[in-house]
Amino acid sequence: MNFFPPVSPGLERVAVLERQIDASLERVWENVLDWEHLPWLHRKDFASIEPIEQGSWGWRVRTESTAQPGHPFTVELEVDLPEGHYVTRTLDGPSARTEIWTRLQPKGRDATSIRVEFWVPTFSKMSNEAIGKRYLALYQRLWSEDEAMMIERSEALRSKPVGKAAGESTVRIDLGTPSEVRARLPFCINFAGNTWRLCAVDDELVVHDAVCPHALGPLVDEPTEAEQPGQVECPWHGFRFDVRTGRSSDGRRLRLRTPPRLVEDTASGTLTLVMR
Incomplete structure (x- = not known):
């Protein structure tokens, strides 16, 4: 060259x-x-x-x-x-x-x-x-x-869903019993065209968006120096979010997508992700 x-x-x-x-x-x-x-x-x-x-x-x-x-x-x-x-x-x-x-x-x-x-x-x-x-x-x-x-x-850009078409055929997915789910935490799952992460905050099971809305970076790491539990930090630009609310926790006013609901089926004793 x-x-x-x-x-x-x-x-x-x-x-x-x-x-x-x-x-x-x-x-x-x-x-x-x-x-x-x-x-x-x-x-x-x-x-x-x-x-x-x-x-x-x-x-x-x-x-x-x-x-x-x-x-x-x-x-x-x-x-x-x-x-x-x-x-x-x-x-x-x-x-x-x-x-x-x-x-x-x-x-x-x-x-x-x-x-x-x-x-x-x-x-x-x-x-x-x-x-x-x-x-x-x-x-x-x-x-x-x-x-x-x-x-x-x-x-991430190529797999980004367009409208509702990407997830319209999948409205629920079974995850297993609560003990099985907790044994895998934290983990990510592809559901309804998006990637979600399941984790525990103060022993409460939480589902949150695993993709940063800023530049589509991965939201799978918790900052080690976080003052409060339940935060994730994007490794690309440092954006932080509260996984329980989806709101920005660093003052930059971004918000995560609304996650699917985590529902326990009392009859089968299994946990299921359900689109809202």
Whole structure:
């Protein structure tokens, strides 16, 4: 892939990463412009993030790395959609003036090739070689984490039900006896065209939507530091919800879909999910 980025003067290329991402070009651009996922999906590397400015041109944020908490720095991402590339610049801090140029090319319905060039201020050859190796290891991991999210989001978009048609043929499903159900908790089940999760909160059986309404991320993890039981957190952008009410518990005013009812059949002693 030929790529000649308009790099700022005084920089040296220390590494190049080339790989294929198993996601469409549309999903990759969506991911590039989404700065909000960085401290959540990449929580091993980003401690926090605050937006400064954003638009169709890209974004500028103030962020901290987990390696150096308490030392924020400014990062700017600028896109050139017609040319199929973007640049990420570190504007201040220890890595100031670093530029990371990325070229995207579609390779099929669910495939995009990327070429990432890492340009840093010229130091000694030995230190730049070490810097290049660190960037390669970091960006291999970041892109792998992004790729997994993009694949899951693509599958969620394709399976998203349209209207009521997707679930009209299934109105109830038997789950087993209460003891059998509790022995499996927590677990997810596909029912009436949607994915639902069953869990116990204060010994009460609860059914809730297992898909985040923000970007269709999976709602299967409970935040370990939650002040109250019965919360789930999306690993993509950190949206939290109370599973008993479906309401947002982080003040961002989203709400989960109304779940099916959990009904116990007194005659058979089994629990059944029933559409409302």
